[in-house]
Amino acid sequence: MAHADNGRTRILDSAAAVLRQKGLAGAKLSEIAKGAGMLAPSIYHHFPSKDHLVEEVMMEGIYRNNRHIMSRVEGMGPGTSPMVRLRTAIVAHVDFLLTGDDYSSAVARIFDDLPEEMRKRVLAAYSSFDNYWRDLIVAAQADGTGSKALDATVVRKFLIAMLDSCSSWYRPGKLSPAQIAEQAADLLLFGFAAERP
Amino acid sequence: MAHADNGRTRILDSAAAVLRQKGLAGAKLSEIAKGAGMLAPSIYHHFPSKDHLVEEVMMEGIYRNNRHIMSRVEGMGPGTSPMVRLRTAIVAHVDFLLTGDDYSSAVARIFDDLPEEMRKRVLAAYSSFDNYWRDLIVAAQADGTGSKALDATVVRKFLIAMLDSCSSWYRPGKLSPAQIAEQAADLLLFGFAAERP
DNA sequence: GTCTATAATCAGATAGAC
DNA sequence: GTCTATCTGATTATAGAC
Numbered sequence: 001m002a003h004a005d006n007g008r009t010r011i012l013d014s015a016a017a018v019l020r021q022k023g024l025a026g027a028k029l030s031e032i033a034k035g036a037g038m039l040a041p042s043i044y045h046h047f048p049s050k051d052h053l054v055e056e057v058m059m060e061g062i063y064r065n066n067r068h069i070m071s072r073v074e075g076m077g078p079g080t081s082p083m084v085r086l087r088t089a090i091v092a093h094v095d096f097l098l099t100g101d102d103y104s105s106a107v108a109r110i111f112d113d114l115p116e117e118m119r120k121r122v123l124a125a126y127s128s129f130d131n132y133w134r135d136l137i138v139a140a141q142a143d144g145t146g147s148k149a150l151d152a153t154v155v156r157k158f159l160i161a162m163l164d165s166c167s168s169w170y171r172p173g174k175l176s177p178a179q180i181a182e183q184a185a186d187l188l189l190f191g192f193a194a195e196r197p
Numbered sequence: 198m199a200h201a202d203n204g205r206t207r208i209l210d211s212a213a214a215v216l217r218q219k220g221l222a223g224a225k226l227s228e229i230a231k232g233a234g235m236l237a238p239s240i241y242h243h244f245p246s247k248d249h250l251v252e253e254v255m256m257e258g259i260y261r262n263n264r265h266i267m268s269r270v271e272g273m274g275p276g277t278s279p280m281v282r283l284r285t286a287i288v289a290h291v292d293f294l295l296t297g298d299d300y301s302s303a304v305a306r307i308f309d310d311l312p313e314e315m316r317k318r319v320l321a322a323y324s325s326f327d328n329y330w331r332d333l334i335v336a337a338q339a340d341g342t343g344s345k346a347l348d349a350t351v352v353r354k355f356l357i358a359m360l361d362s363c364s365s366w367y368r369p370g371k372l373s374p375a376q377i378a379e380q381a382a383d384l385l386l387f388g389f390a391a392e393r394p
Numbered sequence: 395g396t397c398t399a400t401a402a403t404c405a406g407a408t409a410g411a412c
Numbered sequence: 413g414t415c416t417a418t419c420t421g422a423t424t425a426t427a428g429a430c
Contacts, residue, residue: 025310158363174348225404
């Protein structure tokens with residue numbers, strides 16, 4: 001929450017919000033600048049190009065999501081079972097997206113559209129996060145509560161795609177973010193559980 | 198397979214392939230034209246604008262996917278249980294995406310980036326398909342094999358997001374498209390099943 | 395650190411020959 | 413039905429005043 005209200009931070013916040021909502025090509029510098037209370041050319045005093053700005057939003061989004069989920073999971077104590085840890089991670093991820101972190105939502109939205117070179121760098125930063133999910137899944141398979149019939153990589157890809165999607169279709173109404181998060185965890189974890197009907 | 202090799206069809210095929218791979222903004226008319234063996238301005242003899250071309254690709258993608266899944270499910274006969282029908286639909290959807298239909302993959306990739314007005318029209322065309330999934334889910338809940346604790350809309354959204362994602366991360370190798378499809382069905386359907394461990 | 399020009403670029407679209 | 417040449421508009425980026 002160390003939110004210095006300087007120009008640079010305002011630009012990043014605005015860029016995250018616009019990227020989340022409009023996608024990469026749809027996010028015009030003029031609109032980002034407007035959200036930061038300035039005009040487009042002023043951005044260049046803080047960032048050398050649109051690409052640099054976008055990349056910083058991506059890195060920040062990964063960092064925030066990563067930190068949020070890890071702190072929720074690690075806060076449970078060392079004795080917690082893999083399945084409970086996995087559930088906590090799923091709920092934390094959905095909750096974080098839906099309660100409005102623009103940075104992590106922007107990552108989910110535009111990652112596939114990033115230019116080749118940037119995507120490689122962002123992917124590298126993302127890999128520690130990816131490994132974290134993989135470890136949770138593998139740990140559940142190792143202790144016998146997660147199905148070994150399912151491929152850990154496939155489970156991780158499907159899981160993340162499913163969770164990331166919710167920021168694009170969720171609208172407040174019948175169900176709260178917390179309820180969506182619980183349904184996601186139920187749908188995935190009973191499916192991933194080793195004991196089958 | 199009525200594949201008339203006329204210019205119009207070649208342009209549509211090329212557009213679907215490029216849109217699938219590069220996204221909406223990344224799909225340049227020059228590249229689409231190149232894939233159709235012509236130069237960019239020639240496209241305008243067949244389509245009044247890029248938007249019209251893109252919209253036609255979207256409509257065709259929805260139609261193809263729709264027809265493919267429905268024919269596989271309806272081919273099972275009227276006595277088939279809702280859960281088995283749902284499994285068939287899931288497998289058919291993943292299989293269709295991964296065995297390379299550019300049109301349906303293009304829909305999954307660029308739908309969120311479409312301009313507002315076009316997205317409304319495409320969504321309207323998509324709704325019959327959406328309803329088809331919803332009916333399958335609701336039928337399984339009604340006969341007691343699908344969990345009533347889960348919201349049918351949430352299940353549908355998560356399910357489609359999960360399935361659609363695979364065309365962006367799947368690479369031939371360890372697992373075949375058919376195996377990915379089976380894993381998706383297992384993960385989702387055991388999670389959706391009413392009887393819980 | 396932000397502004398008012400303005401340049402440079404690029405992609406969609408048009409005109410008209412063949 | 414496709415081409416070459418060109419136009420238009422939008423958007424990123426720069427120059428230089430304040």
